[in-house]
Amino acid sequence: MVGYRRSESSEDRHLRENKRREHKGDYTGAIKHYVRKQAWVPAAQNRLQKVQTLGRKYLRYFTLCAEEAIDVRIFKAENLIQFDGRGYPDVVFCECDASTYEQIAANLGHTEGIRAYFDDLLLDQHNRSSVTVAQPGTRCSLGHKTEL
């Protein structure tokens, strides 16, 4: 029901909520964290080195973070992305679930978010009327080149 793409029955919504709670541990658990620290961060650092040769100080980062946005926080701690005191000017997050979108938005402050299904975004089936494609030279956005 909360997803914008289709209507859910009350039963479906309960199932989805239970599943979300059940899998919350996957995002906050030790294994995921190990992967973040040992694989994701080094890959991003490697990428940052390349990007810095092109004159950028920080990465632009498109993320499908869950509600805690742990990856964004780790990248901030590792100084890979810019934090300007209010939010992350070069980060864009994507989330289809309204409730989760709200939590991410509250956690990340002044950071751009797209409320859409990622597969729709990739297949360009997102509701284009509700998205303004950023002009070249502005902050990264849907339709704008994002880098990692």
Add this chain to the structure above:
Amino acid sequence: MPEPERIAINVAVSVLADISLGIYRTPANALKELVSNAFDADATRVVISTGFPHFHTMTCRDNGNGMSVLEFKEIMSRIGGSAKREGGTRQFTDKGRPIIGKIGIGILAVAQICRRFTIISSQSNSDTKFEAVIDFEGLATEEAKTIPLGSEEARRIGSYVLVEDLPEDRDAHYTRIILEEVGPGFKDRLLGVPEMKIREFRLRKGDPKTLSEFVEWLTQTSVCEISAYNRLLWELGVICPVPYLEDGPIKGHDVLAEVKRTLHDYGFTVKIDGLELRKPILFPTSPEIRSRGEDYEIYPIEFDDIVEGKRLAFNGYIYHQRLSIMPPELRGLLVRMRNVAIGMYDKSLLNYPKAQGPRMAGLSGEIYVEAGLEDALNVDRNSFRETDPHYLKLQEVVYTRLGGDKESKIPGIFSDISKRSRGWNAARREAEAMQERDSFLARIEALSGKSFEIESCQDESVVPVEVDIDRGRIVIYEQHPIFPRARAARGFLEKILIAYEIANKTAESKDAVHKEFYQFLTEH
């Protein structure tokens, strides 16, 4: 004769649309209602995300008491019949905050932003939450004009889908509102579409990271000239019951001490897009006045009495500084009820009947209403009914404070401002005259090679100016009839006479006097 028939009056659903779409004039006013609801729910933290820079999806969450499903259903079953104050008997929340909401139309503020939104809420000691998707899609249609409120057809105009008993942590308590597909009008307003069409409009760019930085930045500009998005942040700061900046509202003065303490004790914080709001009011707004200190004055204003059988009590301040207040949006008078601003700064000073010219540019004030004026408040919570006895009394008190009391002959703020202005102007003119004399003497010294000092003398003399070359002394006889009263003409004549006297005493021949005299005047 048959008995006259009593027929019920029906109201069309479109009335709801007219109210919901018309009462909140600016984006900040619509969001203010969400903040006020959170305040009434004893929240300590409100986080708003506007969906900057595209404003497709807005979200608002607070950690207040939340709602039970029953409470939610109750609200939705009678919008406009708020249970918040329980028939007027409940005036304070459990935490002792004065309840802002009165008739429960805050939900309509959301309908102005978008027609479809989600509310998720949970209360502590409950291990469930509910989600409701509210749809006002049919509200502003032509069909709505013909459908009576409360009828079966009205369901097509506005309805909600509710999912109850979703699992939640037992100690979680919050209300979260997700506004999807924000309306194009609201979006365009925030994107500043109308302003961008004006050819001469030059947007002052800036993205303040803290409120203090924002306030400092605005002392150089007008709120009208910043982006609509930044204007939203500024207006929300002014309107909401958030604390002042540390030194606010007047640096170095303990103005509104009790109000400040109360606001602080509420522990109510509002964060919008990562920026924690404070009241962006910090006087003096001019660095020049801040350093000098004496160029402003603070006038307290207070009233507490029974008016038409009901108590009316308010207190506040009126501040005046010599230079114009920047941003100009801070000029005028702001009335706050239950700590929330009613409208914005009123430059007319509640329609003060006498024009005050440029003096108004340096004047700003806030009035906190402690009791009364409730009946005078219009449904938009942005203005007052000007025929209400409490409002009339407020006007009267403000007018007499500003313009003085005819009966008791107590002078008002404006006459004090005039008095102080005369003092400022005299001091300024004195300083300018001194500066002018100094530069004239420096010029004479450069041309004649001699330094002089000017002395003013009130004695009578046959000559207006005397020059003693040997002692380097010039005496001006101020009372001499040759001097006109007009200050500029007087200064000019003084210079001519001094130049003549010096030339006369230093030149060797008549021709040299002539030459030197004109040289003095020309060079200066």
